[in-house]
Amino acid sequence: MTTTMTETMPDTDRIEKKVVLRAPRSRVWRAISDADQFGEWFRVKFDGTFAEGKSLRGKILHKGYEDAQMEIEIERIQPEKYFAYRWHPYAIDPKADYSKEPTTLVEFKLEDAKEGTTLTIIESGFDKVPLARRAEAFRMNDNGWTSQIKNIERYVSA
């Protein structure tokens, strides 16, 4: 796989993914900016089309979560360049009211690449679930908790 994924550390406000897709930019753009196509790969069925400022509901199509809905609010659409929406990143309980809870911002950025299209996906705002930033400093690896102390020290002294 020619995937190159980068994740920034130890920033926990955002998750960033960068990949090169072997497809023309216009193709990738449609897959992201068209609600039906987005739904195909994201596995959600939206109740409308994407437009700036618009709120949509989506029925989650993953097995076992058929009752779950997601709500997104489209922030920005810049054709073939940029697409962004806000959502509640953990809103799956159909009975819960998430409207007052903080949202994260999901951004898709498209650029030309030699092999096709570079797509960057950034989800940010996790710190508003206060201070996820700190938690990332505690990333464990196979060596366990104590080995991470160096990361923590580096982080707190930065």
Add this chain to the structure above:
Amino acid sequence: MSRRSSAALNLADAAPVFAALGDPTRVKLVARLSADGPLSISRLSEGTGVTRQAITKHLRAMDKAGLVRASRHGREQIFELEPRRLEKARRYLDQVSTDWDNAINRLRSFVED
């Protein structure tokens, strides 16, 4: 979608942990407890430039969030880390990250012929 399932529950659990860490002094306390094991309030206050009272207040908040555990040794109160809560908080973001990886793989199959 695993993201809106397991991660959802994890975040509900993790939120108080993140909030409890919302302060550099607390992050330092966690680092200290992680390096040196269970410590008394006076030991934890040493070299922090923060008053003992303030340290105590931080520790209480962290205790409430399940980040540390307090126990009494004689007249002294000893605090130790409760790493399982931290682990849970960390796992949430890992889950979100994995879910994006999976979504990207599906997008790749969708756009690449």
